[in-house]
């Protein structure tokens with residue numbers, strides 16, 4: 001299929017983009033286009049106007065900012081994977097992004113686009129929630145910083161206002177003994193996961209002091225499972241107990257490839273797989 | 281309403297200049313290229329999944345079904361028709377030798393992905409080659425012959 005008609009506007013700078021977005025509530029931002037264009041081509045979406053922000057300079061910066069790693073919204077998945085500052089400060093990012101689509105898609109798809117889109121099956125929103133990241137948005141009234149756990153409201157729904165644009169994400173630098181571990185199950189390398197888990201762990205394999213579990217491709221947004229994490233810390237890995245706990249904590253939503261029952265099973269097994277990756 | 285339903289852009293395809301051409305805002309790059317005779321760029325899914333439309337934009341592989349023609353302003357594009365340098369001639373010979381072209385529908389995308397693999401200059405195992413081409417569907421070969429061809433290309437280069 002082909003996209004319906006829309007007008008195209010190449011934004012000159014951030015203010016220009018904010019102004020158009022504020023005045024046309026059926027306009028949408030075009031960043032890497034790797035989620036938006038499939039939706040347009042399939043006519044799942046028919047906005048009046050696309051505001052192309054991909055050529056705005058300065059929005060793809062990656063740097064250490066105080067106690068955080070800042071990734072600019074327009075940094076592509078490939079940029080982030082090849083960046084030394086990211087590699088040194090957040091080594092899990094490479095392994096995670098390797099599972100996001102395929103190289104030609106990662107050459108265009110952006111970090112900010114993935115965060116802003118809020119696809120429940122996407123890895124980065126779950127990573128942002130698991131690491132307590134802050135999402136920086138810019139609008140008519142200036143910038144605001146939103147904690148990732150408050151950013152995601154539901155299926156493709158975020159707290160971002162019509163006049164706002166994501167400009168970057170701040171990930172707190174890892175503390176000593178802290179590790180981010182990740183795994184997912186998918187049908188083909190690079191496809192969206194059937195279920196995935198990002199764990200934020202303090203301690204070592206035999207001595208876990210703190211554990212945060214955030215699942216993706218399970219419900220309508222990144223699913224935090226604090227109760228199950230506590231149970232796992234107290235009792236160790238027990239498939240039946242953890243499965244039972246997850247079933248009360250997450251509203252599993254089945255899709256074409258996997259039923260909600262299957263996702264519940266995969267999520268439970270993922271806890272074991274992820275914990276086994278920790279060093280002793 | 282801001283913006284326009286069509287835009288004027290300039291870019292190059294395989295070194296040929298396209299100056300100030302008018303493209304509809306909603307047209308994706310693959311459709312534009314095909315309309316200009318670059319029919320080696322194939323369209324399978326138009327949603328990024330099959331890889332048949334993969335071309336090179338400013339030195340990087342991209343899905344031309346997921347880039348608007350209007351976004352190509354100022355870009356240097358290379359399609360399969362422009363894969364005529366020494367390295368790509370060798371790649372094509374290896375694909376022929378191993379019978380990695382059957383119906384040919386996936387081939388332009390496979391060649392582009394192979395080019396990116398070779399430019400990265402890494403020695404890959406067969407499993408790694410499979411993971412690198414996981415974004416390109418082939419409905420004929422069963423992939424075996426394509427992996428054979430790419431493996432030989434990598435061995436020749438390293």
Ligand SMILES: Cc1cc2nc3c(=O)[nH]c(=O)nc-3n(C[C@H](O)[C@H](O)[C@H](O)COP(=O)(O)OP(=O)(O)OC[C@H]3O[C@@H](n4cnc5c(N)ncnc54)[C@H](O)[C@@H]3O)c2cc1C
Pocket residue numbers: 028029030031032033034035036037038073099100101102105108109110111112113114116117119121122123124164165166167190191192193327328329
């Ligand atoms: C075949 C295929 C497989 C994929 N597999 C995966 C996968 O396994 N995991 C995964 O996470 N992703 C996957 N993706 C999606 C990919 O990661 C996208 O790049 C990403 O989701 C969106 O980034 P983008 O820059 O392309 O955004 P766009 O497509 O340009 O935009 C997506 C949405 O976000 C909005 N938006 C974009 N940037 C901003 C901003 N800065 N501020 C406010 N709003 C903004 C847009 O208006 C639009 O609604 C896949 C894509 C394809 C085509």
Ligand code: FES
Pocket residue numbers: 322323324325326327328329330331332333334343344345346
């Ligand atoms: S047609 Fe572009 S990826 Fe299938």
Ligand code: FES
Pocket residue numbers: 380381382383384385386387417418419420421
């Ligand atoms: S050769 Fe026919 S699809 Fe690959």
